[in-house]
Amino acid sequence: MKSMKILSALALSLATAVATAHAHLQKAVPADGGVVAASPANVMLSFSEPAHLTACWIRKGDGPKLKIGPLAAQSARQISVPLPPLGPGNYVLSWRVIGDDSHIVPGELRFTVSAATAPKEQ
Template identity: 40%
Template structure:
């Protein structure tokens, strides 16, 4: 049969599948970088002293028990006057972090602030209140969410996934599958460059997030 009998398709029709594929890939990457609440991060189960407890005297140690084993990153005690004391002496006992108290605490409300890494690699943090002698005004812990850092983290992840999915995947497609390799070469190179730049940047941002440090 003569090839001329087959109807020729307008070249513009090819844009539809390509555009649809790019949109689907971007949607997939956006879903991947969004925080997933379904993931089971470590949760605080109990503290000693218990949250809200009023003690007669200064405790010799503290303990934090989680729903799974964790690795402590930053342990801090906030005194009633707002000054902070780094707690660097601790022991891991399966799901419990036992922390030594290096000083005799004065009267008032204290905040035990913690930041740990759960088994899935995500940093989680929180705090517990307790008072010695009598309660006082709750000191400022400085645990407000740094939205600029969070935004930078998700942008970095999006660019990193763009390099992985669109750059690496696109390079494979151009090398092995595509008939006209030059069509998407610039797009693939751009995606690869985004991924290469985003990889070390994302690592640094994740480190800031793990330590609770500002951007």
């Protein structure tokens, strides 16, 4: 039992040591807080290490979260998330990725589709 305690303490300190190696979002297109003139076909997420997108949602304003899929099965540093056609408004894209260190990292990104030149909504 004592060895189990030492092992879990070791695992904890290891987890702390790699904490800075999480799959952090480094760059996104459109950028967080960005304004785009037309509905983007996808969002490109660039992570600090290969990550596997396990879940992704988009929400317009205070509306319901819509699940996005299907998502790529492989992990990659760059992940393209397909978007449905978006009308003018403020959007929040949220996701969960699992990095190669097996840590789950949630993230979100806000962007605006401007009203001026956005495509007509059906």
